[in-house]
Amino acid sequence: MNIRLYNTLSKKVEEFAPLEPNKLRFYHCGPTVYWTQHIGNLRGLTMGDLIVRTFKYFGFETNHVRNYTDVGHLTGDTIGLADQGEDRMEKGAKREGLSPDAIAQKYIDQFEADTKAINLLEPDFKPRATQYVKQMIAMVKTLIDKGFAYETDLAVYFEVEKFPDYTKLSKQKLEKIIKDAGKGEISDPQKKNPADFALWFFKTGVHKNALQTWPSPFHSKQVESGIGFPGWHIECSAMSKALLGETLDLHMGGIEHIPIHHTNEITQSEATNGKKFVNYWLHNEHLLVENKKMAKSEGTAYSLQEVVDKGFEPMSLRYFFLTAHYRSKQNFTWEALKNAQAGLQEMREKIANLKAPTKPQKTKSEGSEKEKTEFGKALAEDFNLPKALAIAWKVLKDNRFSDDEKKSLLLDFDRVLGLKLDEIAPKQELKNVPENIKLLLEQREKARKEKNFAKSDEFRKKIESLGFEIQDSSQGQKVYKKRTLQ
């Protein structure tokens, strides 16, 4: 089946043609490891995971790189003030009284625990920017030699007007970018054009106390040995080249990266290598909270830990992410997450209750092949996971299929959905029933004795909504905790 995907570069849905048959070179911009990643970041990374899984499902050999930015990402970079502000790693280091390296390690560990909890596959490479400074310096040197970059006393800049079609990804007008960049405070009077962006910062001026620095072959009158640190954008260009080559199949990130970060990555890479950098650009939309932009200042930039603290299992977040397309905004509410958790639990119950085949397995029915094709088609049409999830549900509820067929289809689909449907824990009767549940059980028993079945049903639903399940037996009501993972 041919995969069709929306390419930001052409603004069209295109048929995917790999550089090499059945191989995928995929670079996903990873987190800046100075703080806990919020669930909005986790959504973007889950979308990347679903895309990798889709390629694997279709038999591709995937080479997936997701980096860690542990130097050079300034606080101004994402608010339209490129090249300005403080290095986020240093901000984190000051906040916690640790070295930038210890901060990076702490948040890498936390990030890896979070991504494991929502079942993201391990990328093939997880490079840290600080380990590729040599490659970044080599790239910047080439750019100077080729006349695309220049040195000032504060930094080395890429001269955007030297690169034809600087705005091919964002489709913005260069004049407007220059005008907008000129509105802000120009941090460097020697900068030729306000829109030029930094490839290397010297350890001077606002960065004179920078904690992570390296010597370089670049020249500034204010520092010895060109000492300084790389700009954020050059990091991805250098790491992707080192690990995947000069041209990639796919490059992904959040839509906020289109006008600056990814635009600059294309410019640097293509100017250095003289080759097309990326064939297909994918961008995921944002996660909203209560229909508003997530904001740390409003306390809505929730972490996975906060989700767990509210009584949800991490996998319910993954299920929630599956219900919206990566190019759509998704609105997070606690109510929506509750529904996702209930959906996941119901799916587990249904799968766990499927009977093992008693007779030797029949050959697959025509209907089951058809559903498998439909599932594949949904994936191949720009990674339509909500549709794929709906097909999984349709199969599960379809009486034409034997239990065995259902199970084999669902487990096949789960290679992409990643809900760990083969790791469902067996049902266990609860020995210590919580007091509030006991009370509800008594009320239900009373309603049943009075033959008020509508009321008894209400109590059952209430108990279920609290994560429990009741089974009526000759010894009375038995309570089970809803199924979790093994």
Ligand SMILES: [Zn+2]
């Ligand atoms: Zn990047």
